[in-house]
Amino acid sequence: MPKATRQAFGEALAELAASRPQVVVLDADLSKSTMTSLFGKKFPERRFQFGIAEANMIGAAAGLALCGKVPVVSSFACFLVGRLETIRVCAAYNRTNVKLVGTHAGLGIGDDGASQMGLEDLGALRSLPNLSILQPADELETRQMTEWMLDHDGPVYLRLTRQKTADVHGPDYRFKLGAADTVYEPPPGAPLQATLFASGGTVGEAVKAARALMDRGFRARAVNCGSLVPFDEEAVVRAAQDSARLVTLEDHHVNGGLGSAVCEAAARRACAVPVLRLGATEFGESGTAEELYEKRGLSWSHAAEACLRNLA
Amino acid sequence: MSVDELKTLARGLRVDIVRMIEAAGSGHPGGSLSVVDILAALYTRVLRHRPEEPGWPERDRFLLSKGHACPALYAVLAHCGYFPKEKLSTLRRLDSPLQGHPDRLRLPGVEASTGSLGLGLSIGIGMALAAKLDKKGFHTWCVLGDGEMQEGQVWEAAMAAPQLKLGNLSMIADLNGGQIDGPVAEVMDLEPLSDKLKAFRWDVRVIDGHDFKQILDALEWAAAAKDRPAAILAKTVKGKGVSFMEGVIDWHGKAPNKDEADRAVREIESA
Ligand SMILES: Cc1ncc(C[n+]2csc(CCOP(=O)(O)OP(=O)(O)O)c2C)c(N)n1
Numbered sequence: 150m151p152k153a154t155r156q157a158f159g160e161a162l163a164e165l166a167a168s169r170p171q172v173v174v175l176d177a178d179l180s181k182s183t184m185t186s187l188f189g190k191k192f193p194e195r196r197f198q199f200g201i202a203e204a205n206m207i208g209a210a211a212g213l214a215l216c217g218k219v220p221v222v223s224s225f226a227c228f229l230v231g232r233l234e235t236i237r238v239c240a241a242y243n244r245t246n247v248k249l250v251g252t253h254a255g256l257g258i259g260d261d262g263a264s265q266m267g268l269e270d271l272g273a274l275r276s277l278p279n280l281s282i283l284q285p286a287d288e289l290e291t292r293q294m295t296e297w298m299l300d301h302d303g304p305v306y307l308r309l310t311r312q313k314t315a316d317v318h319g320p321d322y323r324f325k326l327g328a329a330d331t332v333y334e335p336p337p338g339a340p341l342q343a344t345l346f347a348s349g350g351t352v353g354e355a356v357k358a359a360r361a362l363m364d365r366g367f368r369a370r371a372v373n374c375g376s377l378v379p380f381d382e383e384a385v386v387r388a389a390q391d392s393a394r395l396v397t398l399e400d401h402h403v404n405g406g407l408g409s410a411v412c413e414a415a416a417r418r419a420c421a422v423p424v425l426r427l428g429a430t431e432f433g434e435s436g437t438a439e440e441l442y443e444k445r446g447l448s449w450s451h452a453a454e455a456c457l458r459n460l461a
Numbered sequence: 462m463s464v465d466e467l468k469t470l471a472r473g474l475r476v477d478i479v480r481m482i483e484a485a486g487s488g489h490p491g492g493s494l495s496v497v498d499i500l501a502a503l504y505t506r507v508l509r510h511r512p513e514e515p516g517w518p519e520r521d522r523f524l525l526s527k528g529h530a531c532p533a534l535y536a537v538l539a540h541c542g543y544f545p546k547e548k549l550s551t552l553r554r555l556d557s558p559l560q561g562h563p564d565r566l567r568l569p570g571v572e573a574s575t576g577s578l579g580l581g582l583s584i585g586i587g588m589a590l591a592a593k594l595d596k597k598g599f600h601t602w603c604v605l606g607d608g609e610m611q612e613g614q615v616w617e618a619a620m621a622a623p624q625l626k627l628g629n630l631s632m633i634a635d636l637n638g639g640q641i642d643g644p645v646a647e648v649m650d651l652e653p654l655s656d657k658l659k660a661f662r663w664d665v666r667v668i669d670g671h672d673f674k675q676i677l678d679a680l681e682w683a684a685a686a687k688d689r690p691a692a693i694l695a696k697t698v699k700g701k702g703v704s705f706m707e708g709v710i711d712w713h714g715k716a717p718n719k720d721e722a723d724r725a726v727r728e729i730e731s732a
Contacts, residue, residue, distance in 0.1 A: 201579070261487070262562050435561040436553075
């Protein structure tokens with residue numbers, strides 16, 4: 150069933166915290182949006198409200214972590230990464246066990262417009278050593294990542310959607326740090342037209358694009374990159390070997406996020422393959438999520454078109 | 462514009478706010494309705510501006526630091542003639558100049574794009590400094606939310622403005638007592654706010670933010686400030702004018718449906 154990954158996170162957190170007494174939650178006046186309110190209702194004594202003061206919240210989380218707690222801080226992705234210096238020193242450089250959860254990522258939030266859309270968080274945070282970065286595509290993956298995050302010793306950034314996302318994983322799926330997974334594979338046969346790499350809210354679009362291409366006789370694979378740091382370089386190398394091109398599809402600026410990660414991997418491993426990066430190139434704006442994905446070239450139909458575009 | 466005319470205007474603006482947000486299907490009625498009386502008085506009685514020439518260099522500058530309350534700003538700007546009133550119904554639509562949070566590059570009359578809380582007063586300091594450098598007489602006004610004042614940067618700005626002797630900068634705090642996770646006093650109390658700002662060397666006046674006489678007096682007082690910035694602490698009601706929204710946290714960021722909007726408009730018009 151389609152579910153917002155922030156919702157799946159809030160439910161999983163409230164559940165998993167029951168057996169993890171060291172988990173505490175810090176809020177910045179958005180607990181009803183980030184869904185940590187579910188934890189707050191269940192464990193009011195382990196929940197701290199900081200008000201609209203994200204930097205202080207992140208700093209305090211570092212202190213809690215240095216005393217053995219597992220602090221989970223959440224806000225919109227844009228407001229967390231707005232406190233980059235605090236994250237850089239208090240979470241990453243100190244390598245504290247702080248869990249940063251950025252929700253409402255990307256154009257997918259719709260109407261609220263540019264100022265509320267985190268489109269640069271991955272670019273900023275991917276350059277911080279010590280920080281693991283995860284972005285789940287659906288409910289199942291969100292639950293597994295949430296559990297991994299709580300049990301991992303070190304700072305983590307979890308990037309979540311406001312909007313519902315379709316299930317792309319079967320019940321047997323097991324999240325593995327640093328591993329990408331194939332969510333659509335054409336039947337064996339000729340080399341592939343393209344491999345589509347997606348993450349978070351765009352994975353469903355990538356699957357749709359690959360299916361639509363198959364219906365028209367074109368073969369494309371869709372790969373989910375839930376683990377952004379560390380990143381699955383081998384998945385890029387493999388795709389470069391059997392696909393005519395790589396296409397990245399992300400609800401983030403094309404610089405600094407998934408598209409960059411794929412290009413970096415391809416360059417490092419000297420893969421001679423064209424990479425088309427689909428994603429934001431400007432600040433966001435108001436509109437419905439569907440309208441914005443269409444206008445900014447993030448919809449499945451744009452992704453399918455990119456797989457067929459003449460590259461000459 | 463007389464106080465009675467202002468009251469009539471504010472009723473119309475409240476109707477605009479409710480209808481815009483209803484049409485958009487999302488938005489922030491609570492904090493728009495609490496601040497609209499202040500904006501109505503400021504734009505029609507105090508601000509020196511030219512709607513037909515939004516870039517007029519001598520204009521007073523207005524910053525809506527709590528950008529989510531932009532339906533109030535849009536309604537006032539339309540009333541002043543910055544754009545045709547029909548545009549109001551395009552709030553939050555794709556390609557509309559009326560973005561979900563104010564965007565200066567899309568809508569003439571918006572001095573600064575806002576929406577991330579806590580930034581406006583700092584921008585105001587820059588504008589006030591520029592006015593001094595250029596020996597210009599314009600005044601800079603900045604409206605903040607009380608929840609917004611929990612941001613650390615607001616207090617960095619609050620420290621700086623008196624140090625820089627910015628009598629040409631005024632802050633107006635919309636103290637409606639509500640934010641998203643609950644009442645401000647419970648989420649992170651600001652009190653004693655007046656004492657805090659005085660300790661930061663601001664001149665402070667506390668008013669009823671829905672009483673036009675008090676609003677106008679305070680705005681004139683702040684506009685006449687010399688070497689110290691003035692802070693107007695306006696006690697307001699979140700959702701003011703719509704009984705079922707007044708003081709109800711849930712109406713911070715929720716659109717009324719058709720029925721609710723009709724009820725709200727009837728109430729506003731018969732007030
Ligand atoms: C930096 C930042 N953090 C969080 C938010 C999300 N947010 C939007 S409105 C709001 C509550 C604002 O409360 P207040 O300033 O009192 O506004 P009002 O009650 O007047 O609407 C929050 C937390 C934001 N816009 N910016």
